[in-house]
Amino acid sequence: MSLRLDISPQLLIIRDPLEFQLLEKxxxxxxxxxxxxxxxxxxxxxHMEKVIDCVAEFKPFVDAMLAEDQDEQDRRHLMIIxxxxxADLLKKELRLHLPKSLFMPVDRRDVLEVxxxxxxxxxxxxxxxxxxxxxxxxxxxxxxxxxxxxVVRCTDACHSAYSAICQLDELIETGFGPNExxxxxxxxxELDDIEQDTDEQQVSLRQQLxxxxxxxPPVDVIFLYDIISKTGGIADRAQRVxxxxxxxxxx
Amino acid sequence: MExxxxxxxxxxxxxxxxxxxxxxxxxxxxxATSVGARALTLKQxxxxxxxxEFAGAFLAGGNVTATIRKGIxxxxxxxxxPEILIFGMLAALLAAGTWLLIASHRGWPVSTTHSIIGxxxxxxxxxxxxxxxxxxxxxxxxxSWIISPMLSGVMAFLLFMxxxxxxxxTDDPLGKARRYVPLYIFLVGFVMALVTLVKGLSxxxxxxxxxxxxxxxxxxxxxxxxxxxxxxxxxxxVEIEEDESRFTxxxxxxxxxxxxxxxxMAFAHGSxxxxxxVGPVAAVVSIVSSGEVxxxxxxxxxxxxxxxxxxxxxxxTYGWRVIKTVGRKITELTPSRGFAAELATATTVVLASxxxxxISTTHTLVGAVLxxxxxxxxxxxxxGVVGKIMLSWVVTLPAGxxxxxxxxxxxxxxxxx
Numbered sequence: 227m228s229l230r231l232d233i234s235p236q237l238l239i240i241r242d243p244l245e246f247q248l249l250e251k252x253x254x255x256x257x258x259x260x261x262x263x264x265x266x267x268x269x270x271x272x273h274m275e276k277v278i279d280c281v282a283e284f285k286p287f288v289d290a291m292l293a294e295d296q297d298e299q300d301r302r303h304l305m306i307i308x309x310x311x312x313a314d315l316l317k318k319e320l321r322l323h324l325p326k327s328l329f330m331p332v333d334r335r336d337v338l339e340v341x342x343x344x345x346x347x348x349x350x351x352x353x354x355x356x357x358x359x360x361x362x363x364x365x366x367x368x369x370x371x372x373x374x375x376x377v378v379r380c381t382d383a384c385h386s387a388y389s390a391i392c393q394l395d396e397l398i399e400t401g402f403g404p405n406e407x408x409x410x411x412x413x414x415x416e417l418d419d420i421e422q423d424t425d426e427q428q429v430s431l432r433q434q435l436x437x438x439x440x441x442x443p444p445v446d447v448i449f450l451y452d453i454i455s456k457t458g459g460i461a462d463r464a465q466r467v468x469x470x471x472x473x474x475x476x477x
Numbered sequence: 478m479e480x481x482x483x484x485x486x487x488x489x490x491x492x493x494x495x496x497x498x499x500x501x502x503x504x505x506x507x508x509a510t511s512v513g514a515r516a517l518t519l520k521q522x523x524x525x526x527x528x529x530e531f532a533g534a535f536l537a538g539g540n541v542t543a544t545i546r547k548g549i550x551x552x553x554x555x556x557x558x559p560e561i562l563i564f565g566m567l568a569a570l571l572a573a574g575t576w577l578l579i580a581s582h583r584g585w586p587v588s589t590t591h592s593i594i595g596x597x598x599x600x601x602x603x604x605x606x607x608x609x610x611x612x613x614x615x616x617x618x619x620x621s622w623i624i625s626p627m628l629s630g631v632m633a634f635l636l637f638m639x640x641x642x643x644x645x646x647t648d649d650p651l652g653k654a655r656r657y658v659p660l661y662i663f664l665v666g667f668v669m670a671l672v673t674l675v676k677g678l679s680x681x682x683x684x685x686x687x688x689x690x691x692x693x694x695x696x697x698x699x700x701x702x703x704x705x706x707x708x709x710x711x712x713x714x715v716e717i718e719e720d721e722s723r724f725t726x727x728x729x730x731x732x733x734x735x736x737x738x739x740x741x742m743a744f745a746h747g748s749x750x751x752x753x754x755v756g757p758v759a760a761v762v763s764i765v766s767s768g769e770v771x772x773x774x775x776x777x778x779x780x781x782x783x784x785x786x787x788x789x790x791x792x793x794t795y796g797w798r799v800i801k802t803v804g805r806k807i808t809e810l811t812p813s814r815g816f817a818a819e820l821a822t823a824t825t826v827v828l829a830s831x832x833x834x835x836i837s838t839t840h841t842l843v844g845a846v847l848x849x850x851x852x853x854x855x856x857x858x859x860x861g862v863v864g865k866i867m868l869s870w871v872v873t874l875p876a877g878x879x880x881x882x883x884x885x886x887x888x889x890x891x892x893x894x
Contacts, residue, residue: 258506259513259806261843261863265856327861331853399724399811401637401854403646 263328266337267394269320273344274391274467276316280309280348281384281460287355288377291363292370303359310352317345331398336474343467344391347384350463354456361449366442369434369450376427376457379420383461386417387468397475407475417468424461428454480892481765484563491570492758492780493787498577499589499750500791504530505799506839507746508739512800513807514815516735522804523797525736526743527789533747533830534785537673539776540833541749545593545756546763546776548614548833550601555609559764564888565604565881566757569596572880573753576873586866588837591873593753594618599878600885618834622870625825625836626844632821633848636661640813641852644727651714654730659706665737665820666701669744670694672827701737708733724813731812738819745826746838747788753835755784810846814854818845840866 287302320341328334357363365373390413393406400406431454439447508526511517517525555561573592580587594615601610640661644653671694674685685693712729759780766777810818822842829836843866850858 258509258839258842259803261846261859261866262807262809262855263857263859265809267856325859325861327859327864329847329850329858329860330856331850396724398853398856399813400645400650401641401852403641405646405648 263325263330265398266320266324266328266330266332267398269316270337270341270344271391271394273313273316273320273341274388276309276313277344277348278384278388280306280313280351281381283309284351284355284460285377285381287358288374291358292365292374294364296362299359303355306352306355310348313345313348317341331402332474333477336470340391340467340470340474343463343470344387347387347460347463347467350456350460354453354460357449357453357456361446363446363449363453365450366438368438369431372427372431372434373454373457376424376431376454379424379427380457380461380464383417383420383424383464386413386420387464387471390414390417390468390471394471402475402477410475411472414468414472417465421461421465424458428458483892484567484761484765487567488563488570488758488761489783491567491574492754492783495570495574495577495589495593495754496751496784496787497791497794498574498581499754500530500788500793501795502577502581502791502799503589503750503838504743504746504788504792504796505803506842507742509800509803509807510810510815510819510842511735511739511742512804514732514735514810514812516732516812516815517739519797519801519804521736522739522800523792525740526792526796526800529740529743530747530751530788530792531785533744533749534751534788535747535781537744537748537827537830538751538755538781538784541752541830541835542756542759542776542781544614544618544833545597545752545835546760549594549597549611549618550605551609551611552605555605556769559769560892561604561889563761563764564885564892565597565600566760568884568888569593569600569877569881570754570757571884572596572599572877575884576877576880580869580873585872586839586862586869587873588840588870589750589753590835590837591622591870592877593756594835595874595877596881597757599875600881602878603882604885618836621829621834621836622840625829625841626847628844629821629825629841630844630848630851632824633817633845634852636817636821637814637849637852637854640817641854645724645813650724650727651730654727655709658709658730658734659702661734661816661820662705662737663698663702665698665734665741665823667694667698668824669741669827670697672824672831673744673748675831705733705737708736728812731816735812735816735819738816738823741823741827742819745823745830747785748830749826749836750838751781751784751788754787755780756835758783809856814849817849817854818842821845821848840870 283302283305287299287306290296290298290302321338324334324337326334330337390410393410393413397406397410432451435447435450435454442450504526508517508522511525512519512522550562550565552562570593573589573596576592576596577587577589579585598610598615601607643657644650647653671690674690674693709730712726712733714726759776762777762780819842822838822845825841825845826836826838843863846855847858847863849855
């Protein structure tokens with residue numbers, strides 16, 4: 227984790243697509259090495275890493291909001307936007323440079339779709355944070371702890387999806403053996419459970435909000451509901467990454 | 478014949494040049510997979526390649542040499558004019574060598590075997606006549622070029638599937654690797670020894686019965702297995718650190734296995750590809766020494782030796798550089814994959830050598846790599862490159878043939894005046 231911060235984001239973005247280009251060049255020097263295409267596995271995992279970086283900024287952002295520390299909140303918001311942009315760039319690079327001629331143990335379309343789903347997680351974080359910043363929103367005192375708990379659980383869901391994606395290289399190492407797939411499925415089950423939790427948390431948050439509705443300006447109420455569902459949406463999107471990933475393995 | 482000495486000198490020089498080229502370029506493809514998988518260091522790879530290429534060429538290279546020497550052309554129509562065959566063989570060597578030089582320079586994936594066969598057939602059609610080509614034999618060779626990558630592909634697929642079932646996809650891959658890898662090592666020693674004994678050794682003057690053959694092959698397998706077990710026992714289980722795959726130590730054990738398959742690979746390559754250089758030389762030598770084209774005389778041992786030395790010289794002067802560059806780029810091939818590809822290739826090639834069929838080692842290796850890919854074992858394969866290889870297969874034959882015809886007329890003009 228600490229190592230990653232030392233490397234400039236540009237380096238991370240460029241390194242993998244360059245690998246693809248280099249390989250195209252190598253075809254002219256040795257066809258035996260040219261036959262090995264650049265595997266999309268590392269770039270896919272690296273993209274998810276970036277998404278997780280983005281997600282990791284959300285909790286401090288919400289903490290700052292709940293602590294009513296506007297400067298810190300603005301700073302974290304900028305970080306979220308930056309991380310989301312980086313993930314987006316990485317996504318575009320991978321899309322552009324994934325050669326059509328590659329023969330891979332996973333389907334090319336699966337790779338691109340998992341990538342798109344991963345990217346949507348970062349997008350979800352950005353849109354929830356954007357809404358909060360845009361209206362300078364905050365939760366009423368009684369709801370704060372419950373909302374913080376929801377954010378933590380959503381972050382957990384993203385980490386769970388990430389740890390499943392991290393198994394992809396081991397899956398390839400074992401040649402997609404049934405045992406290893408079982409392991410990944412267990413991780414995805416855990417992700418489903420977490421998502422289930424966040425659903426329940428949302429229900430109870432809405433209930434509490436409903437009880438307080440009369441004391442809050444109506445427009446704020448509407449947007450508080452919106453923030454709750456947007457935040458819960460992050461876990462939804464993480465779960466969708468997992469489902470799409472599972473589909474990729476079911477071949 | 479008035480230019481006898483000249484013919485011999487030219488044949489030896491061209492043959493040496495060709496063998497040098499094989500050592501410099503082809504061996505790299507055979508050994509680079511081992512270096513890329515970090516099973517061998519560059520120095521170790523060169524030593525292994527030198528020893529086993531030499532052994533393969535010298536011990537088991539006779540059959541393929543015989544095919545190239547006299548299996549492709551039926552020389553009876555020119556029995557009164559043996560010099561035509563001499564010019565033809567010299568031209569074929571020169572053509573194949575030149576074509577390889579051009580192709581390597583431009584980065585085209587061509588095969589030494591295809592070049593020399595194309596060149597010999599090309600010369601025979603123009604220099605003697607289409608009826609002089611033994612089309613049945615040539616057809617067989619051409620079919621083997623399609624079958625050999627497929628065979629090695631299927632073999633690699635099955636080998637890798639067995640590795641996956643027995644070792645990789647289990648609860649204790651490390652323990653299973655320690656238990657089963659020695660069996661694969663046995664297989665390497667057994668197959669290499671068996672094919673060599675059955676098909677190769679007669680020209681060195683060693684005759685063995687079938688029962689002896691199997692006993693000796695099993696013995697060779699057991700010896701290699703013992704060495705392998707010793708090597709594996711020296712590998713300590715490394716504590717799995719964070720970020721590190723739990724397969725690191727497992728791959729190290731496969732690395733030991735891959736040392737053996739690399740030896741087999743070098744041996745197989747030597748046994749098949751030395752003929753590309755020395756086959757035509759042997760033809761020239763036998764015509765010059767007997768004065769007739771019938772070629773009844775046995776293969777002169779010094780010719781095989783010449784080819785074997787040429788390969789080793791090529792390897793040590795230039796080949797190491799190619800191994801280094803190619804090996805560095807094949808990092809995707811971990812030892813558990815590399816061994817499956819190499820063992821399948823070596824077995825296929827050594828089988829073909831025993832039967833006397835010249836096949837392309839590199840194409841066979843590509844077929845094996847595709848086989849592992851089919852078993853979902855490799856992250857990504859570039860099918861565009863595979864297509865290019867197939868295309869070069871078609872282009873090399875006429876290219877070698879046309880060049881051979883040109884050189885044939887030049888040589889004829891020089892020596893006939």
